[in-house]
Amino acid sequence: MWRCKECSVYCPNRYELLKHLRLQHRHRQSYSCPHLNCPCSFKTLNALQIHLSRVHPKQACQEILELESFSCAQCSCKSLSNERDFFMHVGLHLKSHEIVTCMFRNCTFKTNIYGTFHSHKNRKHTPHTISDLKPGIVTTKNLFSQESSDANNDTLCPDDSAVGSISTSPCTDVDMRKTLTDVIEQNFASALLKLEHFAHVPGAKIDEFLEELHCLSSASHPLSVNIIETVLQKHGSTLDKLVIEEVATALSASHPLLKAIEKGGSLSTSYLRNKFYREHFNVIEPVEYVLDKRLSKSFQYVPILKTLQELFKIKHFVEKVVENHQIHKTSEETGVKVTYKSFYDGSHFKENYFLSCGELRILLTLYIDDFEVCNPLGTSRRKHKLCGIYWTLSNLHPASQSALSSIYLTIMCKSDDVKNYGYERIMQPLLQDVITLEEDGIFVPLLGKCVKGTIQVVAADNLSAHSLAGFNESFSAGNICRVCTATRSEIQVTDVRSGSFPLRTKDLHNSHVNSAHQNGSSCCGVKRQCVITKNLAHFSVQTGYPPDLMHDVFEGIVPVELAHCLSLMISKKYFTLDLLNKCILGFPYKWSDKTNKPCMIPHTFSKTIGGNAHENWALIRFLPFIIGHLVPEDEMAWQILMVLKDIIELLVAPVHTEDSIAYLESKISEHRKRYQDLFPNVQLFPKHHFLEHYPSVIRKFGPVVGLWTMRFEAKHSFFKHIIRLSNCFKNVPLSLSSKHQLMISYHMRASSFEKPILEMTNVSSVPVDVLERDIVQSIEQKCPGTIEVHMTRSVKTKGVSFKTGMLVVHGSNSGLPDFGKIVHIFIIQERLFFFTKRLCGWYSEHHRAFELTVCPTKARDLVELSDLADDYPLADYSVGSVRMVTLKRYVLV
Structure with missing residues (x-):
C-alpha cells in the first residue's frame, strides 16, 4: 500500500500513486518521495518517477504501513478502509435523506441533501487532510508485519466486506x-x-x-x-x-x-x-475604470479585497499567517534582548496601536514604479510606459514574500495618465477597499471572524515615493529629504549625526502641508498632502515610506564611487582598465556567485560605471580578490571602497542589534569623511545623505533589506516578456493585467506558498556503524539512538543551496566568525546537519576578507542548520597562494 505524503490518501500500487499525484497534486512546487525513509523531493512528477525507478526499483511497498480505518457516526459501520470509501458511505445516508452532521472539526453544519453537503464540503473543507476530521472518525492501526514487508506482496488490499456493498451502488x-x-x-x-x-x-x-x-x-x-x-x-x-x-x-x-x-x-x-x-479557477478579473471616455483613457484595477478573500480561503495560507503572528506575539511577551529581525521589531510598528494591539492584522506592503515595456532607447520610448502598483502580504515569512507568485497586481495604468489625472484619481478604488479593510475587515471562514488590516508601508524608489507622498520630485536643490528638512547645499557641509537637521514629525509635516495649500507653492519640500494619508486612518508619511537600499546604494552610491575611485587608481597606474576587465571576466566565480557575476566596465565610463544592483554588489564584494594585490594598502581610494563594502555587509544583514547599528553609524561617518577628503570638489549626492539616516531607519522599520524593492523590480520582467511575445499594443494595461490574473489563479490552485523545508534529488541511506568514528560519536551525541542516516552531496532549504565543499559560519573565536568546510551533508530524523572540517580565519584588513588555514587540532564538527551563525553558504577563493573567503552580509557573533 502506498500513502500520499501530501494528503494521506492510500493507493494500491506505485502506478496508482503517480496517477493520483498527477490528478490531485499536479500544481505543487515539489513532490516528496513516497518511501517513508527517503527524504528526496523533486520539482516535477517525471523526476519523481525516474527516482523511483532508479533508487527504489525493488521496493514494492512502503517500509512502514500505518493505515487508517474510518468509522461512520450515523451507523455502526467502523471498517471503512479509506477516505474515499468513507465519503461514499456518507453519501448513501444522504441519499436516504438522513440528517448528517459535518464530520470536520469545529464545523456544526447539518443537512440531509446530498448536493448541499458536497457543495459545503468543497467550499469549506477543500483542501483537507484526515487530521481535520473530528476525533473518533479515524482509527490508526499499525500493519507492519513480516507478511506486509514481503517484497512479493505488491499490494495490500482493504477488507472486501467493507467496500463491497458500496461499490455496487450505481448512483455512487x-x-x-x-x-x-x-x-x-x-x-x-x-x-x-x-x-x-x-x-x-x-x-x-x-x-x-x-x-x-x-x-x-x-x-x-x-x-x-x-x-x-x-x-x-x-x-x-x-x-x-x-x-x-x-x-x-x-x-x-x-x-x-x-x-x-x-x-x-x-x-x-x-x-x-x-x-x-x-x-x-476563481480568476479575479481586473476592473476597468474610465478616466476620460472621450479620449479613451482608463486604467485597470484588480480588487484587493477579493484577492484577500480568495487567499484567506486557503487553509495552508491561513495557517502560515497565524503561525507567523503567534511567533512575533510570543517574542514580544518574552521580552528577550532587543534585536531587529523584521518590521514587527521596529518602533513604528510598536507605536501604532492598530497594528500592535495583539490582534491579527492584515499588513499590506505596496510597491509603485514606472517601467518601460518596449525598448527604452527605441522609437517606442515612453510611448507605452506603464505605472504598476503591486502588493504583498507582510504577514508571511520573508521567504514566502520574495516569490514572484506572492506579489500581486492591483493597478496597471499608463504613466502619462498618472501625471494628467493624479494619484488620487488613479488610486481611488484601491483606497476605498483599504478603508473597508481598516474599518470592517474581511471575514475569514477558517478563523470564524473578521480580520482588519491596512497598508503597512510603501516600497518605492525616491522619485515615486516623493511623488506619491506629496514631496518635491526634484533632488537638485532645496529640501531633498523626506525624513528631515535638510537642503541640497546643507548636506555638503553637515551630516545627520550632528543633529542639525530637524526630523519631519507628524505635526511639523501637517503644518508644511497646510502652508503649501494656502500659498499654492511648496513649503520645506512639501507640495501637497499624501494621497494615502488623506484617506487612511492608520497610515502616515513618517512611518510609511522607508528608504530603498537597492536604489540608494547598489544603483546609486556604489556605481558612482566605483567610477571615481577606479579612475583615480587607473590614473596612478596601479592597473589599466583593460587589465581590470580581464581580471573581472577571468575570475573563477563559484556556485551562486556565478549567477550575478559583474560585467565589464565600459571604456566610456566617467561619473558612473552603470550596471544593475546585483552586478554592482558582486563587483564591490569581489574587487579585493580581483585587483587587491595590485593596490597599495595605504591608498585612500581603496580605503573608501573597503569602508563602503563594510557598510553594504551591514545593510544587507537580516538581523541587527544596537551594537551593529552603532557600528554601522560609525562606518557611515568614516566613509563620508574619507570620501570628502579625497574628492573635495565632488558634491555629495542626496543618496549619500539618505544613507546617513539608515541607522535610525533600522530602529524604526527593522532591517532595511526586508523592505527593498529588489523582488518587486523582478516582477516587471513578467509583463515585459508578455508584450514582447504578443506584440499587441491595443489597451496594454488590460492585456497585461488579464494575463497576470490568469497566472495568479494557477498559483492559487497550487495552495503552496512556501517551498519545502528540504529539497534534494539524490540521497544514500547509510548505517551509522560504517561511518568514521568521530562522525559516529557526533551523531550519537546530537541524535542518540540513530542507526541509519541519509547522505547527499547537495540540498536546498528555503531557497538556499548547500553543497559539499562550501563554507558555513558557525560559532566565533575572539569576536571573529569560525568557518567550517562542508565534508558531508546528513539528513537525520528529517533535520539537516553538516559535518564540517574546522578552519581558522585570520582577518585581512586590506582585502576585507578572511585568510583560511587548517585548524591545528584538525577538529571536525557536526553542525545543525539552526546552529549556524549565518544560514548563507560561502565559497573560498585562491588569492595568490592564500585561500580566502569574504562575507556576503554582516554576521552577529
Whole structure:
C-alpha cells in the first residue's frame, strides 16, 4: 500500500500513486518521495518517477504501513478502509435523506441533501487532510508485519466486506465518474493555461494543436475496436461486431479530454478556454475604470479585497499567517534582548496601536514604479510606459514574500495618465477597499471572524515615493529629504549625526502641508498632502515610506564611487582598465556567485560605471580578490571602497542589534569623511545623505533589506516578456493585467506558498556503524539512538543551496566568525546537519576578507542548520597562494 505524503490518501500500487499525484497534486512546487525513509523531493512528477525507478526499483511497498480505518457516526459501520470509501458511505445516508452532521472539526453544519453537503464540503473543507476530521472518525492501526514487508506482496488490499456493498451502488459510481471527469478536465485546462500564460504560446497555435490532437484521436477508432476484440478473445469472450463498435464509440465520445477539445468543447478555442478558467479557477478579473471616455483613457484595477478573500480561503495560507503572528506575539511577551529581525521589531510598528494591539492584522506592503515595456532607447520610448502598483502580504515569512507568485497586481495604468489625472484619481478604488479593510475587515471562514488590516508601508524608489507622498520630485536643490528638512547645499557641509537637521514629525509635516495649500507653492519640500494619508486612518508619511537600499546604494552610491575611485587608481597606474576587465571576466566565480557575476566596465565610463544592483554588489564584494594585490594598502581610494563594502555587509544583514547599528553609524561617518577628503570638489549626492539616516531607519522599520524593492523590480520582467511575445499594443494595461490574473489563479490552485523545508534529488541511506568514528560519536551525541542516516552531496532549504565543499559560519573565536568546510551533508530524523572540517580565519584588513588555514587540532564538527551563525553558504577563493573567503552580509557573533 502506498500513502500520499501530501494528503494521506492510500493507493494500491506505485502506478496508482503517480496517477493520483498527477490528478490531485499536479500544481505543487515539489513532490516528496513516497518511501517513508527517503527524504528526496523533486520539482516535477517525471523526476519523481525516474527516482523511483532508479533508487527504489525493488521496493514494492512502503517500509512502514500505518493505515487508517474510518468509522461512520450515523451507523455502526467502523471498517471503512479509506477516505474515499468513507465519503461514499456518507453519501448513501444522504441519499436516504438522513440528517448528517459535518464530520470536520469545529464545523456544526447539518443537512440531509446530498448536493448541499458536497457543495459545503468543497467550499469549506477543500483542501483537507484526515487530521481535520473530528476525533473518533479515524482509527490508526499499525500493519507492519513480516507478511506486509514481503517484497512479493505488491499490494495490500482493504477488507472486501467493507467496500463491497458500496461499490455496487450505481448512483455512487456515476458520482465518482462525474468527479473524475471534472478533475481530468480541470487538470488538462490547467496544463493549457500554463502553456498559454506561462510559456506564452499564442492561443491560435494552441487551437491548432488541439484540433490536430482531436483528429488523431478520432482516427484511432479502428485501433480501439481491435484492442477490445483482442482483450475479449484473451478472456474467452465474444461479442457482436456492432456491439464492439458501439463500445469503442462510447469510450471515445465519453473521454473527458476528447469532449473538451472537440468542436464547441469547453477547451476548444481561446475564448472558451478563458471562459472555462474564469468559471473554474476563481480568476479575479481586473476592473476597468474610465478616466476620460472621450479620449479613451482608463486604467485597470484588480480588487484587493477579493484577492484577500480568495487567499484567506486557503487553509495552508491561513495557517502560515497565524503561525507567523503567534511567533512575533510570543517574542514580544518574552521580552528577550532587543534585536531587529523584521518590521514587527521596529518602533513604528510598536507605536501604532492598530497594528500592535495583539490582534491579527492584515499588513499590506505596496510597491509603485514606472517601467518601460518596449525598448527604452527605441522609437517606442515612453510611448507605452506603464505605472504598476503591486502588493504583498507582510504577514508571511520573508521567504514566502520574495516569490514572484506572492506579489500581486492591483493597478496597471499608463504613466502619462498618472501625471494628467493624479494619484488620487488613479488610486481611488484601491483606497476605498483599504478603508473597508481598516474599518470592517474581511471575514475569514477558517478563523470564524473578521480580520482588519491596512497598508503597512510603501516600497518605492525616491522619485515615486516623493511623488506619491506629496514631496518635491526634484533632488537638485532645496529640501531633498523626506525624513528631515535638510537642503541640497546643507548636506555638503553637515551630516545627520550632528543633529542639525530637524526630523519631519507628524505635526511639523501637517503644518508644511497646510502652508503649501494656502500659498499654492511648496513649503520645506512639501507640495501637497499624501494621497494615502488623506484617506487612511492608520497610515502616515513618517512611518510609511522607508528608504530603498537597492536604489540608494547598489544603483546609486556604489556605481558612482566605483567610477571615481577606479579612475583615480587607473590614473596612478596601479592597473589599466583593460587589465581590470580581464581580471573581472577571468575570475573563477563559484556556485551562486556565478549567477550575478559583474560585467565589464565600459571604456566610456566617467561619473558612473552603470550596471544593475546585483552586478554592482558582486563587483564591490569581489574587487579585493580581483585587483587587491595590485593596490597599495595605504591608498585612500581603496580605503573608501573597503569602508563602503563594510557598510553594504551591514545593510544587507537580516538581523541587527544596537551594537551593529552603532557600528554601522560609525562606518557611515568614516566613509563620508574619507570620501570628502579625497574628492573635495565632488558634491555629495542626496543618496549619500539618505544613507546617513539608515541607522535610525533600522530602529524604526527593522532591517532595511526586508523592505527593498529588489523582488518587486523582478516582477516587471513578467509583463515585459508578455508584450514582447504578443506584440499587441491595443489597451496594454488590460492585456497585461488579464494575463497576470490568469497566472495568479494557477498559483492559487497550487495552495503552496512556501517551498519545502528540504529539497534534494539524490540521497544514500547509510548505517551509522560504517561511518568514521568521530562522525559516529557526533551523531550519537546530537541524535542518540540513530542507526541509519541519509547522505547527499547537495540540498536546498528555503531557497538556499548547500553543497559539499562550501563554507558555513558557525560559532566565533575572539569576536571573529569560525568557518567550517562542508565534508558531508546528513539528513537525520528529517533535520539537516553538516559535518564540517574546522578552519581558522585570520582577518585581512586590506582585502576585507578572511585568510583560511587548517585548524591545528584538525577538529571536525557536526553542525545543525539552526546552529549556524549565518544560514548563507560561502565559497573560498585562491588569492595568490592564500585561500580566502569574504562575507556576503554582516554576521552577529
